[in-house]
Amino acid sequence: MVNLADWISKGRFTIVRDTKKDELSALSYSLNIMSGKLKKNIHELENKNEELNKFAYVVSHDLKAPLRGIYNVISWIEEDLSDEVSPALRRYLNIIPQRTQRMEALINGLLDYARTNRKTAPEEVDTNSLIQEITQSIVPRNFTLKIQKLPKIFTERLKLEQVFFNLISNAVKYASPEKGFIEIGCLQNNHIFEFYVQDNGIGIDPQYHNKIFEIFQTLREKNEIESTGVGLAIVKKILDDRGETISITSHLGEGTVFSFTWRNNKRI
Structure with a gap:
């Protein structure tokens, strides 16, 4: 029973x-x-x-x-x-x-x-290589980019890539165009990883910390093409579907840190 x-x-x-x-x-x-x-x-x-x-x-x-x-x-x-x-x-x-x-x-x-509903087979993912591929395609060359040592994990590559792509894209959008700074790192607790993406952008008022994860919600003006308000909603949906969590540390004018958990599908 x-x-x-x-x-x-x-x-x-x-x-x-x-x-x-x-x-x-x-x-x-x-x-x-x-x-x-x-x-x-x-x-x-x-x-x-x-x-x-x-x-x-x-x-x-x-x-x-x-x-x-x-x-x-x-x-x-x-x-x-x-x-x-x-x-x-x-x-x-x-x-x-x-x-x-x-x-x-x-x-x-x-x-x-x-x-985000699509399932893909888990595989060994070198997150260092994954982050390098993403940042090379979307982070401007004049930005200061700091990437800490990141782990290899066994997981759905596409889902993890979507999460990182949208968080890094968000950091690029709101960082200072002249002195942009982005840091990506990870803490590990057994088979649970806590990744973070930090920027020195305009920051987010705490009253909007939950609202920004709703689809089509954006802090930019509605006529700005590059900001659709979908990216963070995709991140939240993927993490919720996996039973993971995401948190935000930010205040206006002080930059933003997004931290999210990601479990290894199996130990490698």
């Missing part, structure tokens, strides 16, 4: 055949019913998630087509009627591409958010 309860807690919904008909039979019967219902509910939830992912892809694809059409029409107007466009109208025409590009960025963010 204890084994059955332990199996259920780990997601192994086994049915126990009880032939003794003793005082534990009623408990066995109840556990079997609970196991069956949980298995059915989880199966239905997985199907719903799959349907939601397909819906997100279809809708996003359908939304992108008219956005590109709008952008093309504006380009044609500027090319064919450039001599007839007044300065005021030109200002309005310049605003439209900015809005359409932001909309496309939001759609791409939505697709990235939907992809």
Whole structure:
């Protein structure tokens, strides 16, 4: 009976055949019913998630087509009627591409958010190499970048890469363009790692520390293309799905430190 309860807690919904008909039979019967219902509910939830992912892809694809059409029409107007466009109208025409590009960025963010449900096989990941690949592609060369010694872990590479990519991207967006500083490091407690990404950016008022993890929430102005408010929501979703935690240490004007836990799938 204890084994059955332990199996259920780990997601192994086994049915126990009880032939003794003793005082534990009623408990066995109840556990079997609970196991069956949980298995059915989880199966239905997985199907719903799959349907939601397909819906997100279809809708996003359908939304992108008219956005590109709008952008093309504006380009044609500027090319064919450039001599007839007044300065005021030109200002309005310049605003439209900015809005359409932001909309496309939001759609791409939505697709990235939907992809967090995908499962990939765990593998040995050298986080030093992973961080080098990410920072070389998104961190400006004039930034001061400090990378502490990072571990090798056995895990889903794609999920860990998404978390680091979005946290480092966030640090780049809000750091000082002239004197940007980013530090990435890790503390280890047995098979649990606590990574951190620190920057010297504008900082975040404590009253917004929870709000920034909500999808489409951003501290930047809504017309700024590079800030969609999806990145930190993706980070939070991945960590929540894995049962991990994330914390933030920040005040206005004092930079920000994001710290998150990440468990090794197995010891290596």
